[in-house]
Amino acid sequence: MAHPQGSRAPLEFGGPLGAAALMVLLPATMFHLLLVARSGPARLLGPPPYLPGPDVLWSPRVLLLWLTWLGLQAALYLLPARKVAEGLELKDKSRLRYPINGFQALVLTALLVGLAVSAGLPLGALPEMLVPLAFAATLTAFIFSFLLYLKALGVPPSALAPGGTSGNPIYDFFLGRELNPRICSFDFKYFCELRPGLIGWVLINLALLMQEAELRGSPSLAMWLVNGFQLLYVGDALWHEEAVLTTMDITHDGFGFMLAFGDLAWVPFTYSLQAQFLLHHPQPLGLPVASAICLINALGYYIFRRANSQKNTFRKNPSDPRVAGLETIPTATGRQLLVSGWWGMVRHPNYLGDLIMALAWSLPCGVSHLLPYFYFLYFTALLVHREARDEQQCLQKYGLAWQEYCQRVPYRILPYVY
Ligand SMILES: NC(=O)C1=CN([C@@H]2O[C@H](COP(=O)(O)OP(=O)(O)OC[C@H]3O[C@@H](n4cnc5c(N)ncnc54)[C@H](OP(=O)(O)O)[C@@H]3O)[C@@H](O)[C@H]2O)C=CC1
Numbered sequence: 001m002a003h004p005q006g007s008r009a010p011l012e013f014g015g016p017l018g019a020a021a022l023m024v025l026l027p028a029t030m031f032h033l034l035l036v037a038r039s040g041p042a043r044l045l046g047p048p049p050y051l052p053g054p055d056v057l058w059s060p061r062v063l064l065l066w067l068t069w070l071g072l073q074a075a076l077y078l079l080p081a082r083k084v085a086e087g088l089e090l091k092d093k094s095r096l097r098y099p100i101n102g103f104q105a106l107v108l109t110a111l112l113v114g115l116a117v118s119a120g121l122p123l124g125a126l127p128e129m130l131v132p133l134a135f136a137a138t139l140t141a142f143i144f145s146f147l148l149y150l151k152a153l154g155v156p157p158s159a160l161a162p163g164g165t166s167g168n169p170i171y172d173f174f175l176g177r178e179l180n181p182r183i184c185s186f187d188f189k190y191f192c193e194l195r196p197g198l199i200g201w202v203l204i205n206l207a208l209l210m211q212e213a214e215l216r217g218s219p220s221l222a223m224w225l226v227n228g229f230q231l232l233y234v235g236d237a238l239w240h241e242e243a244v245l246t247t248m249d250i251t252h253d254g255f256g257f258m259l260a261f262g263d264l265a266w267v268p269f270t271y272s273l274q275a276q277f278l279l280h281h282p283q284p285l286g287l288p289v290a291s292a293i294c295l296i297n298a299l300g301y302y303i304f305r306r307a308n309s310q311k312n313t314f315r316k317n318p319s320d321p322r323v324a325g326l327e328t329i330p331t332a333t334g335r336q337l338l339v340s341g342w343w344g345m346v347r348h349p350n351y352l353g354d355l356i357m358a359l360a361w362s363l364p365c366g367v368s369h370l371l372p373y374f375y376f377l378y379f380t381a382l383l384v385h386r387e388a389r390d391e392q393q394c395l396q397k398y399g400l401a402w403q404e405y406c407q408r409v410p411y412r413i414l415p416y417v418y
């Protein structure tokens with residue numbers, strides 16, 4: 001069923017062909033990374049050490065473990081929340097309500113895992129299950145996206161995402177048709193964006209750290225740094241959970257294969273690549289270099305957090321004393337654009353901070369291999385592409401005011417370079 005508004009929307013990601021290619025390439029890349037990280041040469045661009053057969057990929061026990069994890073996170077999502085936040089206004093003028101209890105879910109998961117480990121759960125065995133776990137997550141993402149696609153056939157046009165209604169089933173399956181698929185108050189996209197994948201990522205990191213301690217007597221300094229930096233990132237995301245309600249994933253993109261696979265499989269199994277690499281390729285790291293890397297991460301985090309918080313504070317209440325003195329450009333929508341402070345330096349200061357952190361996560365792995373820098377390279381490409389999509393959307397929303405902003409703040413991410 002094609003919708004008139006959809007047929008006018010320009011196709012992204014190379015249209016149906018690009019979407020089909022990505023649906024093969026993304027899982028293939030994830031499995032390549034998982035296999036190469038544990039191989040001796042660990043060559044990012046070399047062939048994988050072997051092609052996994054069905055006996056390596058498929059394990060009913062692991063599938064059960066994965067479904068239990070999803071069930072646990074869903075149960076934690078349903079617990080009473082300290083706050084219920086409202087999302088942005090939708091096409092039909094309504095606003096959805098979202099529980100703010102992600103940080104609580106992280107703490108409760110940590111407590112439950114702590115209890116289970118002290119009762120004898122061998123967490124250090126998890127790294128051995130990464131390949132079948134990733135397979136279970138990929139399978140879940142495919143089935144889930146298919147069910148979401150079917151569900152979206154029965155919703156009114158006002159519930160559809162602007163981009164996922166081209167009428168081409170492959171493209172719409174990839175991008176997602178429905179903007180905020182829900183059953184009662186359970187919001188699937190919001191749940192997946194912040195819970196099973198992000199918390200799963202730090203749990204995998206922890207398991208790799210414990211496995212390293214078993215193998216070598218104690219975790220290496222490099223492993224501590226990677227675990228600490230990424231835990232800070234995930235903890236920060238869940239602490240500031242409400243801010244995700246204004247990201248383009250929630251406000252603009254439908255919930256289809258791209259986000260379902262990204263959230264459930266890509267994030268936990270590829271974002272933990274540095275820790276996976278370190279388990280199989282220990283790297284010596286002295287205190288002076290470790291301190292310098294900590295400073296780089298702190299700088300990145302500072303820029304990322306301050307820039308995101310400044311925009312969120314401003315969007316919530318432009319007269320808040322923390323942002324009231326900043327220079328702004330009025331727009332025809334009644335909203336204003338910040339043109340001084342962090343958002344007056346470059347048009348995406350938060351991306352800059354995020355990229356600096358990405359570099360700090362790879363540096364503990366040394367410079368002998370390209371593999372641990374995969375996240376930094378992929379993330380640069382993702383953010384450059386995301387920035388272009390966001391610019392397009394802002395130009396549509398704000399027209400001339402956006403053009404004036406671009407003139408006054410000419411650089412996108414890196415001052416004087418890009
Ligand atoms: N680790 C990962 O894999 C990923 C991390 N991220 C991170 O997620 C965070 C959110 O990113 P994202 O959702 O892409 O976008 P942003 O948080 O950068 O938000 C972009 C929006 O901000 C508003 N805006 C832009 N310029 C201004 C301005 N000058 N003044 C006021 N408002 C402005 C516009 O929306 P409006 O005017 O409607 O408010 C625009 O659409 C980032 O920190 C990013 O680094 C993102 C993707 C992946």
Ligand SMILES: CC(C)CCC[C@@H](C)[C@H]1CC=C2C3=C(CC[C@@]21C)[C@@]1(C)CC[C@H](O)C(C)(C)[C@@H]1CC3
Binds near residue numbers: 258
């Ligand atoms: C599989 C493809 C390559 C594309 C998938 C992209 C997704 C993995 C990312 C799209 C936007 C994301 C965000 C975060 C994680 C990665 C995905 C899902 C985020 C939750 C990470 C933590 C941050 O603090 C954040 C700002 C909350 C992020 C929001 C966007």
